[in-house]
Amino acid sequence: MPSLGRLHLITDTRPGCDPLAVVRAALPVARAELVVQVRVTDGTTDRQAYDLARRVRALCLPYRATCLVNDRLHVALAVDADGGHVGADDLPVAAARRVLGVDAVLGATAREPGGAARAVAAGASYLGVGPCHRTTTKTGLPDPIGPAGVRAVAEAVTVPVIAIGGVTAATVPALRAAGAYGVAVVGALSTVADPGRATAGLIAALTC
Ligand SMILES: Cc1ncc(COP(=O)(O)OP(=O)(O)O)c(N)n1
Ligand SMILES: Cc1nc(C(=O)O)sc1CCOP(=O)(O)O
Numbered sequence: 001m002p003s004l005g006r007l008h009l010i011t012d013t014r015p016g017c018d019p020l021a022v023v024r025a026a027l028p029v030a031r032a033e034l035v036v037q038v039r040v041t042d043g044t045t046d047r048q049a050y051d052l053a054r055r056v057r058a059l060c061l062p063y064r065a066t067c068l069v070n071d072r073l074h075v076a077l078a079v080d081a082d083g084g085h086v087g088a089d090d091l092p093v094a095a096a097r098r099v100l101g102v103d104a105v106l107g108a109t110a111r112e113p114g115g116a117a118r119a120v121a122a123g124a125s126y127l128g129v130g131p132c133h134r135t136t137t138k139t140g141l142p143d144p145i146g147p148a149g150v151r152a153v154a155e156a157v158t159v160p161v162i163a164i165g166g167v168t169a170a171t172v173p174a175l176r177a178a179g180a181y182g183v184a185v186v187g188a189l190s191t192v193a194d195p196g197r198a199t200a201g202l203i204a205a206l207t208c
């Protein structure tokens with residue numbers, strides 16, 4: 001299994017966004033510290049998801065950056081991605097592990113220690129933990145858990161904890177201090193004028 005990068009860039013495919021431009025800007029800065037998770041809106045067809053994932057996979061390869069696919073594990077397999085990410089509405093973690101195989105990177109969403117331990121027992125190789133802070137990118141989430149919630153999960157598992165939800169370079173130090181191995185972001189890279197510069201800021205915060 002490839003070693004996991006600390007900066008997870010989740011693609012933003014909302015209207016007006018250019019996810020490939022953001023990936024192209026982030027890759028030369030973060031290189032193998034970058035994990036690109038291809039996440040598409042529900043209305044996206046499998047063909048569109050496949051085309052985006054295939055292009056992201058090709059961009060990641062020269063940098064040895066990890067490419068994951070959110071939810072649609074058949075797309076992950078079809079583009080030979082490094083793995084996938086599942087949550088409560090997706091395939092159960094054990095089923096996802098059977099689909100992807102033993103060597104794949106498999107992320108699972110966890111919001112509290114009990115769920116986190118169950119996800120790891122079922123085969124998750126990392127956990128996405130949040131929402132850490134308020135986010136404008138996704139609706140229907142529970143209240144933010146803050147660094148204390150991240151700490152509770154990190155103390156319960158031995159796999160990497162990736163903090164998600166409203167993460168910025170300014171909030172990274174407290175999340176790292178709480179035990180997060182890395183962070184996952186949408187808006188901090190997709191809604192800024194200079195995603196390359198924003199990537200450098202996040203990497204600096206993650207590696208100092
Ligand atoms: C790193 C990371 N953590 C959490 C999530 C959320 O996944 P999920 O709960 O399945 O929700 P959707 O992203 O599918 O809407 C994630 N994608 N990545
Ligand atoms: C996709 C996603 N999942 C979350 C969760 O807590 O499960 S928060 C989130 C969106 C993260 O976007 P931003 O970095 O713009 O806040």
Ligand SMILES: [Mg+2]
Pocket residue numbers: 070071085086087088089090
């Ligand atoms: Mg999901």
